[in-house]
Amino acid sequence: MDKIKQPVTLILLIPIALILLIVAYSSSQTYEQQTLIPVMKSLSAPDWLRTAMDQISFTYAGSLVSTQSLGYAGFTEFFLRKGAHVVIFFSVSFFLFRLLIHLIPSVKKAAILNLTLVILFAFSDEFHQYLTGGGRTPTFHDIILDTTGGILGLAVAFGVFVRYKKQRENWGRS
Template sequence: MHKKLKNNQKWFWLGVILVELVLFISSSLTYKQQTTIPFMEKYLGSNNRPFYSFLKGTGFHYGGKYQSLGNDGYFNFLEFFIRKGAHFGIYFLLGLFICLALYSYFSNNWFLRIFIPWMSATGLAAFDEFHQGITGGRSPMIADVILDSFGSICAILIVLFIIYLISRHQKKRHPFSMEY
């Protein structure tokens, strides 16, 4: 298993680069260039409001503001979930690729296999928020860095758990083989 990861390392680094490219381009756009609200208004209209009954009773604090349907309106509140889901998802992918790319560098040190990719992704999230801060119409948020960091640690823990299970299964099937 470890040999396969080492052989595919260049592809994992390519994944890291592609995700970072998407992040850089995305954080270079102003809010008006990125908003999905006009798209939702056009295709959902005023009568078709999926998840309305679920969202109606939902409210919480995020980034120093109370987010709710009543405070933000339907489309803004729905877009909030889309944007934060994108934050979590893209950093989930980044954490996954960084973890796989760095996996062979930290042989038998599970702490570093978790910590280094996680801190790398978190550092990139902080840089991305800084980049947003110098882009017009955008503001950096520490809450977004925390959300991004959580997305990356989720991916890292899932990947390492799967690798552990696969390695354990291979050891049971081939107890005298040296390639794990």
């Protein structure tokens, strides 16, 4: 690796490393250590929001998700947790693509490696939760959710890359 790429590579590694450390810490905690339900029970939602939440009911990983089955706090926590899956894996994928495109000249190879690593990370996260136990329920559904976040992150990173590349080409012509 040439001397110019080394500092940039290290800078691009920082957000990935931070996110991976946060995920490793989070997935090592039991459900009881990280539940938000006690805090959310102390908060009050407006009536119109409670009415809207009461209308939502579906099955996720074989379990009913509704205010009737989980309560308002549990229902809200479900969406916060699943949203966190998407946001975290979006972020990992976005920053990972930035790093890989810096290291690998082929966009296609960088994208394939990115997606492969994101999926492996999703599997390892669920496996880590399995080993942790303590009320954590690793599911294949969460791996799908993580992968979806990763695909979205890759798509946005790719879009940013294409736009940046076009701008650089236009700057070179002026």
